Amino acid sequence: MKGTHDMLSESYKFKDSNKTTSKEGSDSEEETSEADESREILSKATKSHEMLSEAGKPHGAEESHQSEPDNKEVVDSSLLERYKHQCPPLVLPYIKRIFDPPSDGHCGFHAVSRALGYNNEGCYRVREEMIEEISKNKNTYTKLLGGANELAKFVDGLQVGEKKGPFGPSKWLNQLLHGQILADLYVRPVIFISLKSSSSFIPLRLGPNQSPDTTPIYLLHVDNNHWALAYIEPKDGVIPIPPPLSSKQMVSDAAKGWKSNILS
Template sequence: MWMKQAIRSTKRNPSHFEKVAKHYNSLHDSNSTVPSVNVPTNSKPRRGRPKKNKGTPLMEKMPIKFQPHISKIIDVLPDGNCGFRAVAALLGMGEHLWHDIRKKMIDEMKIRAEKYGAMYGAKLCQTIIDALHVAPEELVTEEKWFTIPDMGYIVATTFKVVLITLSNSGSTTFLPLAGAAPISHHIIVLGHVNRNHWVQAKLKGKHPIPRTAPQWRYHRDSDAEGWETSYKRRMTQYQKELEEQNLTKEQIVVDLTKD
């Protein structure tokens, strides 16, 4: 599903650093209830205030229809780089290498400047590049968060992975824009919670896959077509489950109107 409104990463809550850091460390595990607040990496003042997790487990913040297919939710530090941290961790690099993710995405945009220019236009391309440019100790503000859909294609193409983003605002699959598909694909999954924080998601077996983001078909290279072929059946499964869920909701509404 294409999401016109960009999804962004975590805001900051600097005034409660010590309290939040202590609480985060005491709760942090692979599926704990961790507030989506900011835990700064140093004591410098931060700007912005996140929406706090009011005790709902992260799993319950995933799309209802996808929850049965999720085996684990793994949180990352909510310091404004959470989307990049989650990508780094899912690639096996460790979330502390979030800055490398940003740099490699910038390199990708430079290599395929013409392609991204055709997709986004010069102004948005520059906005994305500016958002990716962050010094290791920089105070990251909203304009430099990880955004979807803008950065989804860049992640998939840079790291040659299938990127799935899960959100109650809509779930999408991003495929590489260039390069032939290998025999074995690497799928990474990001979950978006509280409208301001990214987490890692681990899926079970032959899980369904959301439909491909629409711009992929118009801007991919011809040799990249094979990336979608392997997933058409699972995308059909996803659509079927979505329609069944919507049908169930409609039936419930009808039942509620009966005497």
């Protein structure tokens, strides 16, 4: 497995899908402070939202997909042909098929819902469960997001009631804002992949032994503003794992087990 990693890229790690979980000690690498990490993540996420908002509805915006007859809630292997040029080359060989959700402003939440086995209205359930997760762990997410005001904005972005959309960028799934909360909520690694950048979010509170399903959720960013769900199939017992963005200083002892489960 080490040889596979060396040949492909140092920016990705590859998990042995048959590897058993073992507990790890504390990380000895030099770490940035928790506050600095939170500010950096929040700054990047805010900048991304501001750029989208200022642009209004750019060419290819999510809403523009609604008129396309082939953009329905389907899982089709032919979609891989459609999106393969937007998949990172290192990940493409592992993608078996793609689920392309409706482009209604819920697309990222639809993708997460599908990965969890929820029904077609599951996007609302995902939003509600994220809000509940924040409510139960308010102190943690206040620190992670950079303060009470930012937390309030975050929650507002998740609240849509039962509106069908379309919604503006402030209501869309955002990699840097939502990745860690999704990983903690569902106790599964959440992996965002795109041609521009790819990253992983690993649960910080609970370990793999406490997870109902340790299979990572892979969210593929396409067309500059649309999320799809990529189904990954191991090759020779390995799957690609981009660099994690999770805060090392906030990880619990139990969650350190992810290091051997998913990053070795």
